[in-house]
Amino acid sequence: MPARFIINARHQLDWRQRLFTDAATAGLWLFWLTLMQPLTSLLQFQVSGHFGLAVRPLAMNLFLFGHKSLHWLLALGGTSGLLLAWSRLPVHQAGSLAVSCPLQVASRRHPVCGDQLRQGRGANVCVVHHDEQGRIIAIETRRDAAGQRAA
Amino acid sequence: MSLLEFARGPFSVLAEFVFYYPLFMSWLWMTGAVIFYLRNERGSALGVAPALPDGAAWPPVSVLIPCFNEGDNVRETVGQALCLDYPEFEVIAINDGSADNTGELLDELAAVHPRLRVVHLARNQGKAMALQAGSLLARHDILIGIDGDALLDPRAAWWMARHFVADASVGAVTGNPRIRNRTTLLGRVQVGEFSSIVGMIKRAQRSFGRIFSVSGVITAFRRGAVEQVGSWSPDMLTEDIDITWKLQRAGWDVRFEPHALVWILMPETLRGLWRQRLRWAMGGVQVLLRNLDVLMRWRHKHLWPLMLELFVSVIWSYALLLVVVAGLCQWLLSWWLAPELAAMPLLPAWSTAILGATCLFQFALSKWMDSRYDQGMGKNYYWMIWYPLVFWVISCAATIVACPRVIARGGGERARWVSPDRGIRIDEE
Numbered sequence: 001m002p003a004r005f006i007i008n009a010r011h012q013l014d015w016r017q018r019l020f021t022d023a024a025t026a027g028l029w030l031f032w033l034t035l036m037q038p039l040t041s042l043l044q045f046q047v048s049g050h051f052g053l054a055v056r057p058l059a060m061n062l063f064l065f066g067h068k069s070l071h072w073l074l075a076l077g078g079t080s081g082l083l084l085a086w087s088r089l090p091v092h093q094a095g096s097l098a099v100s101c102p103l104q105v106a107s108r109r110h111p112v113c114g115d116q117l118r119q120g121r122g123a124n125v126c127v128v129h130h131d132e133q134g135r136i137i138a139i140e141t142r143r144d145a146a147g148q149r150a151a
Numbered sequence: 152m153s154l155l156e157f158a159r160g161p162f163s164v165l166a167e168f169v170f171y172y173p174l175f176m177s178w179l180w181m182t183g184a185v186i187f188y189l190r191n192e193r194g195s196a197l198g199v200a201p202a203l204p205d206g207a208a209w210p211p212v213s214v215l216i217p218c219f220n221e222g223d224n225v226r227e228t229v230g231q232a233l234c235l236d237y238p239e240f241e242v243i244a245i246n247d248g249s250a251d252n253t254g255e256l257l258d259e260l261a262a263v264h265p266r267l268r269v270v271h272l273a274r275n276q277g278k279a280m281a282l283q284a285g286s287l288l289a290r291h292d293i294l295i296g297i298d299g300d301a302l303l304d305p306r307a308a309w310w311m312a313r314h315f316v317a318d319a320s321v322g323a324v325t326g327n328p329r330i331r332n333r334t335t336l337l338g339r340v341q342v343g344e345f346s347s348i349v350g351m352i353k354r355a356q357r358s359f360g361r362i363f364s365v366s367g368v369i370t371a372f373r374r375g376a377v378e379q380v381g382s383w384s385p386d387m388l389t390e391d392i393d394i395t396w397k398l399q400r401a402g403w404d405v406r407f408e409p410h411a412l413v414w415i416l417m418p419e420t421l422r423g424l425w426r427q428r429l430r431w432a433m434g435g436v437q438v439l440l441r442n443l444d445v446l447m448r449w450r451h452k453h454l455w456p457l458m459l460e461l462f463v464s465v466i467w468s469y470a471l472l473l474v475v476v477a478g479l480c481q482w483l484l485s486w487w488l489a490p491e492l493a494a495m496p497l498l499p500a501w502s503t504a505i506l507g508a509t510c511l512f513q514f515a516l517s518k519w520m521d522s523r524y525d526q527g528m529g530k531n532y533y534w535m536i537w538y539p540l541v542f543w544v545i546s547c548a549a550t551i552v553a554c555p556r557v558i559a560r561g562g563g564e565r566a567r568w569v570s571p572d573r574g575i576r577i578d579e580e
Contacts, residue, residue, distance in 0.1 A: 087360030
């Protein structure tokens with residue numbers, strides 16, 4: 001990766017802006033981590049004399065979680081498999097995919113004359129004129145491939 | 152009270168849809184992306200040109216660079232394109248009626264670089280028309296289109312051209328944009344976004360059949376394929392999405408090549424970001440409306456999953472809006488009637504935690520897949536925590552605003568736009 005392509009001008013930002021961004025991001029991470037607390041309740045244990053009762057909620061939670069996960073995996077796997085199989089169906093092609101002369105096709109859409117088109121293609125610099133409908137109507141060359149200015 | 156628990160009655164199904172749809176799609180994208188990675192990327196060497204079939208030769212390419220008021224960027228962009236490591240190529244810069252000094256700069260560059268050709272459009276016509284002009288005047292049949300402020304990786308042409316040689320049904324190959332500007336929070340989050348969202352979705356879509364859109368900032372086209380489908384449409388706000396659907400409707404294969412890199416600038420202000428995302432959302436809705444008929448035609452069956460996903464995504468945006476509004480109304484009502492019982496229904500709980508954990512896992516997976524193309528991405532992971540809060544809201548809002556605007560706009564109007572801010576540059580003074 002070319003490091004010279006990367007633009008990092010953070011030092012140009014106002015220190016208050018940098019501080020606000022850093023603090024807000026850290027705060028958001030803390031908030032996000034607190035949201036994980038309900039997930040960790042699946043693993044809660046009680047100490048001192050209640051171990052037997054604690055195992056049952058844990059096992060039940062794990063069973064429910066696993067049950068829902070199985071449904072989720074089936075849905076995901078089924079959809080992925082269906083999409084993969086669907087993509088293997090034969091493709092319909094509108095006519096032949098081989099276009100013998102694409103430039104002839106393009107030229108039909110633009111009423112510019114063939115000579116100007118050939119000169120434009122041979123030129124290093126040219127100017128293209130369009131009509132109101134967006135069709136190319138004229139091409140004037142300024143410099144040809146040899147670097148000579150057009151007459 | 153979780154988001155799911157508060158919504159009862161007619162809104163319970165809607166609320167479940169709002170929660171489960173992004174969760175399911177995230178896991179589906181990850182699954183497809185891993186399949187793509189294992190098939191196409193594992194074991195490949197980034198710095199070595201790929202091999203061609205025996206007896207095949209590298210086809211010459213024309214690099215098209217539409218430029219509109221790119222006076223600040225054109226020297227760097229054109230200079231980088233001229234450094235392409237490829238046997239035979241030309242660079243065509245199309246000055247789309249720029250009001251600044253873009254034209255003069257291009258003429259100066261053309262005078263000293265024999266591989267550079269310049270096409271001036273007498274009046275501003277829009278990107279699609281600029282590409283059409285470049286395509287018409289190009290000397291070669293493989294066209295690589297990049298943006299006027301994009302820096303093309305020297306080896307990108309190798310990786311894209313090989314697809315056209317290997318398979319005659321390939322109509323386009325899109326590359327892998329990387330973000331240059333990483334000064335602000337928005338810039339850093341977009342680095343992760345392009346990896347974990349754009350890159351992952353493209354991999355998954357390619358695994359499952361069809362790509363929703365090429366990246367207009369770097370795509371190689373077979374000129375014959377483009378002309379066969381009527382070329383780029385001048386009335387579409389996102390000409391890249393449109394040409395992708397045109398090609399795929401006609402049976403051409405559109406591929407994603409993650410090794411073909413281009414370095415791009417993205418907005419680093421909220422205003423610029425909003426304008427960009429709104430245009431993208433409007434372009435997506437335009438394509439949805441223009442291609443609804445594919446659902447009625449068996450021959451377009453390969454596009455059905457894409458169309459359905461696009462349609463459901465639009466519905467999801469409005470459903471989210473409805474659920475949020477309903478939740479707020481319920482809370483306000485219960486707070487007014489029985490304040491001691493009122494509980495904010497939209498406060499996140501464990502369901503949101505699962506969604507958030509999935510999000511972070513997706514970012515980590517994409518970081519693992521993309522780290523070979525963009526070193527130092529791990530540092531940006533820290534800032535990705537903002538993505539669900541900011542970008543989901545922006546994308547959702549853009550979709551909601553885009554639909555009525557597109558319907559009101561109708562068709563036929565020429566699409567022209569000005570690129571939003573290009574981010575903060577290093578002050579060298």
